[in-house]
Amino acid sequence: MTPLSNADLAARVARDIPDGSYVNLGIGMPTHVSGHVPDGREVIYHSENGIIGVGPPPPEGRHDPEMIDASKRFITTAPGAAFFDHPDSFAMMRGGHIDIAVLGAYQVAENGDLANWATDDESFPPAVGGAMDLVVGVPTIYVMMRHVNRDGSPKILERCTYPLTGLGVVNRVYTDLAVLDVTADGFRLVELAPGNDLAAVQAATGARILT
Amino acid sequence: MDKRLPDLAAAVAPIHDGAVVMIGGFGSSGIPFGLIDALLDQGATDLTVISNNAGEKEIGIARLLKANRVAKVICSYPRSPGSIWFERRYEAGEVALEVVPQGTLAERIRAAGAGLGGFFTPTGYGTLLAEGKETRKIDGRGQVFETPLHADFALLRAERGDPWGNLSFHGTARNFNPAMAMAGKHAIAEVRALSGTPLDPETVVTPGIFVQALVQHEVRP
Numbered sequence: 001m002t003p004l005s006n007a008d009l010a011a012r013v014a015r016d017i018p019d020g021s022y023v024n025l026g027i028g029m030p031t032h033v034s035g036h037v038p039d040g041r042e043v044i045y046h047s048e049n050g051i052i053g054v055g056p057p058p059p060e061g062r063h064d065p066e067m068i069d070a071s072k073r074f075i076t077t078a079p080g081a082a083f084f085d086h087p088d089s090f091a092m093m094r095g096g097h098i099d100i101a102v103l104g105a106y107q108v109a110e111n112g113d114l115a116n117w118a119t120d121d122e123s124f125p126p127a128v129g130g131a132m133d134l135v136v137g138v139p140t141i142y143v144m145m146r147h148v149n150r151d152g153s154p155k156i157l158e159r160c161t162y163p164l165t166g167l168g169v170v171n172r173v174y175t176d177l178a179v180l181d182v183t184a185d186g187f188r189l190v191e192l193a194p195g196n197d198l199a200a201v202q203a204a205t206g207a208r209i210l211t
Numbered sequence: 212m213d214k215r216l217p218d219l220a221a222a223v224a225p226i227h228d229g230a231v232v233m234i235g236g237f238g239s240s241g242i243p244f245g246l247i248d249a250l251l252d253q254g255a256t257d258l259t260v261i262s263n264n265a266g267e268k269e270i271g272i273a274r275l276l277k278a279n280r281v282a283k284v285i286c287s288y289p290r291s292p293g294s295i296w297f298e299r300r301y302e303a304g305e306v307a308l309e310v311v312p313q314g315t316l317a318e319r320i321r322a323a324g325a326g327l328g329g330f331f332t333p334t335g336y337g338t339l340l341a342e343g344k345e346t347r348k349i350d351g352r353g354q355v356f357e358t359p360l361h362a363d364f365a366l367l368r369a370e371r372g373d374p375w376g377n378l379s380f381h382g383t384a385r386n387f388n389p390a391m392a393m394a395g396k397h398a399i400a401e402v403r404a405l406s407g408t409p410l411d412p413e414t415v416v417t418p419g420i421f422v423q424a425l426v427q428h429e430v431r432p
Contacts, residue, residue, distance in 0.1 A: 047383070048313065048314075049237040049238065049240065049383050049386050050237070050383045050385050050386050051382075051383050064382060065239060065240065066240045066241065066381050066382040066383060066384040067240075067382040067383055068237075068238050068239065068240050068383055069383075070237075072238035072239065072291070075383075083380070083382060083383065083385055084385065085317075085385045085386060085387070085388070085389045085390060085416075086237075086263075086313070086314075086316075086317035086386050086387050086390060087317045087318060087320075087321045087389075087390050089314075089317075090313065090314030090317050090318065093314060094314055094332065094333070094334065118339070124290070125289050125290050125297070125298065125301050125308060125310075126290075126310050127287070127288045127289055127290040127310065128287055128288070128310055128311075128312050128313070128340065129287050129288040129312075129313050130287070130312070130313040130314060131312075132312040132314075132315075132334045132335045132338065132340065133312055133313060133314030133315070133334045136332075136333040136334050136336070137333075137334075163338065163339045164337065164338045164339075165338065166337075166338070167336070167337045167338075
C-alpha cells in the first residue's frame with residue numbers, strides 16, 4: 001500500500017473546504033489543514049477557547065502568551081477576527097453556526113458513530129474537551145486520520161468498540177489510503193489515494209466499502 | 212465603592228478548607244497564577260477545583276495537586292502534555308475526577324450564575340458521559356439534562372479592572388473567566404492593570420456586580 005504523507009492528506013482535506021466557510025480544526029493532524037487551503041479562498045477558523053479568525057503563528061520569539069488556539073499553540077488574528085468567552089464559543093458550535101469541523105479519531109463506524117476521546121485503557125484519565133459539543137452541533141463532520149492503527153488493526157469498523165463521542169455524526173472520512181463517505185448503507189468509496197487498489201484498502205478496513 | 216485589595220494574600224484569605232473553587236483559564240491563557248500561588252501559601256486544603264484543565268508541569272493548578280490540596284477536579288480535559296501531577300494523584304486514587312464536555316462545563320457554570328436550574332443539551336447523548344442522567348427527546352432529538360455548577364469562590368485573571376469590579380480581557384484569556392465570575396459566590400480577580408478610575412462602560416466585558424474583590428498582579432504568564 002502507498003499511504004499519503006501527512007501534508008498530502010491535509011491538502012486533500014483542504015481541497016473540500018469551500019470559500020467563505022467557518023471551520024473548526026481539531027487537535028493533532030487536522031491543525032495542518034489550514035496551511036493547505038488553495039489560494040483565493042477565505043476560510044475563517046474558530047478555536048473553542050474563544051476566537052473566530054485564527055491567523056498564522058507569530059514570528060519566532062514574538063508570541064503573546066495569551067494568544068493561543070485549542071491545541072495551545074501560539075497564534076495571531078486574521079482580518080475580521082473576534083474574541084469571546086466559552087459560553088459564546090460553544091453556542092457557535094452547538095448552535096449550528098460553524099459549517100465544518102475536521103477531527104481526529106480512534107475509530108469511526110459505518111453508522112457514522114465516532115470514538116475519539118477515550119480508549120479502553122483505564123489507567124489513562126479520560127479527557128473529552130470540546131469534541132462532544134462539536135459533533136452534535138456542526139452540520140458537516142470530517143474525520144481525518146490514518147487508515148489503520150500502528151499495529152495494523154482497523155480504525156474503520158462496523159461498530160466502534162471504544163466509548164463514543166457522538167452517534168451517527170460523521171459525514172466523511174479522509175485517511176492516508178482513501179476518502180469514504182458515510183451513507184445510510186454504510187461506507188461508500190469516494191476515491192483511493194494514488195497507487196492503492198480497492199482490495200488492499202478493503203483488507204485494511206473493518207467494514208464493507210461500497211463502490 | 213472600592214473592591215480593590217492590597218495584595219494576593221488578602222484576596223485569597225477567605226478561602227476555607229473544603230471550598231469549591233472555580234479557576235479561570237484554558238491551557239496557559241487566562242489563568243490566575245498569582246492567586247493560585249497565594250492559595251498554596253494560604254494553606255486551604257480538601258478543595259474541589261472546577262477548571263478546564265488540571266494543571267501542567269509545576270505551575271498553576273499542578274502546584275495545588277502536588278501539595279495534595281485538591282480532593283476533586285471537575286474539568287473537560289485533565290490530560291495535557293506535562294500534566295504529571297494530576298496523572299500521579301489520579302493513578303494513586305488521591306484525587307476524584309468528574310469529566311464534563313467542555314461546552315457543557317461552560318454552560319453549567321453560566322447556568323449557576325444565571326440562576327437556572329439546569330438545561331437540556333444534545334451534547335453527550337448516548338455516550339458514557341450521559342449515563343445515569345435524565346434524557347428527553349426535544350424536536351425529535353435526544354437531549355441530556357445537566358445541572359448548574361456552583362462554587363464558593365472563583366479565581367479569575369483579567370487584563371484591566373476598576374474599583375467597581377468591572378473587567379476586560381486580553382486575547383484568548385477571556386475563556387471561562389466571565390462565566391466563573393457569575394457562578395462564584397465570591398469572585399476574586401487578579402488584574403494586570405488595575406485602575407483607580409472607571410473603565411469605559413463600552414469596553415466592560417464582565418460587569419463589576421459579578422466581582423467581589425480585585426488585586427493588581429502585573430505578571431503575564
